[in-house]
Amino acid sequence: MESLSSAIAYKPSLNSGEIIDLRQRQTLASQFNCSFPNHKVIFCKTCSANNLALRNTWNSINLFQCRSNASHVEGPQIENDTVKELRRKKLGIFVSGGGSNFQAIHDASSRGLIHGDVSVLVTDKASCGGAEYARDKGIPVLLFPRSKNCPEGLSSIDLINALRTFEVDFLLLAGYLKLIPTELVQAYPKCILNIHPSLLPAFGGKGFYGMKVHRAVIASGARFSGPTVHFVDEHYDTGLILAQRVVPVLANDTPEQLAARVLHEEHNVYAEVVAALCEDRIVWRDDGVPLIRSKANPHEYY
Known part of the structure; x- marks a missing residue:
């Protein structure tokens, strides 16, 4: 399957017809909402799945991943937790x-x-x-x-x-x-x-x-x-x-x-x-x- 990036390697500027053709042959990442009611971390309300991992001290949550799709509406505001990986x-x-x-x-x-x-x-x-x-x-x-x-x-x-x-x-x-x-x-x-x-x-x-x-x-x-x-x-x-x-x-x-x-x-x-x-x-x-x-x-x- 031809990717958009590989196509641009041959042609730096793409027109709308070429974008539509490539778009039809690719699957875009699905999006979902996620939120965690945690007194330590106030994170984004609207997120999509990807690679931002935060360590949480709450016993029932050890690790979750989240990729921002909109600027973080309420944070993240992290007190003692540390960012383990930042995509x-x-x-x-x-x-x-x-x-x-x-x-x-x-x-x-x-x-x-x-x-x-x-x-x-x-x-x-x-x-x-x-x-x-x-x-x-x-x-x-x-x-x-x-x-x-x-x-x-x-x-x-x-x-x-x-x-x-x-x-x-x-x-x-x-x-x-x-x-x-x-x-x-x-x-x-x-x-x-x-x-x-x-x-x-x-x-x-x-x-x-x-x-x-x-x-x-x-x-x-x-x-x-x-x-x-x-x-x-x-x-x-x-x-x-x-x-x-x-x-x-x-x-x-x-x-x-x-x-x-x-x-x-x-x-x-x-x-x-x-x-x-x-x-x-x-x-x-x-x-x-x-x-x-x-x-x-x-x-x-x-």
């Missing part, structure tokens, strides 16, 4: 341009700083720098969305099925300028991240991207800017904020100078957040706000 997560990255954040994440993964691997790249521009970088590294490239200018692109449903074929855990937007369709947001609840070059909710929304953001920040007289990592919802830049870094706006800054300083922080904070995501260190406060549990001290959050 490497599979990442799908979306780009429209050069993909410097994509490259930074891929580099951090290659150096062992992220417990996950970039399994597939999604782009709306087949010849962009990010797509070329992916092909050079042997990373499969999918074209999305289908349009008049890109008839070989995938539909939303075909993209979802392709991502499931690659067994992607999390989606990361890294300079992808298209609005993510509702179907994709619903298929990956609390599993899609984006990075924006301002301190949201300021200077966000439709039309605010790239140098336009930095020009607006300087023109406003704001004294601080910086990147924001947030969860993706059905709108531009309105998802829950997960992490931010503050960058000073200097008196004589040009948009290019400010952009360079913000981009440097983007590369750092995005890689750190993705590392936390892959290590299941994203937790949710009772009011629905996401936090990152410190790796050095599990009782500290930021």
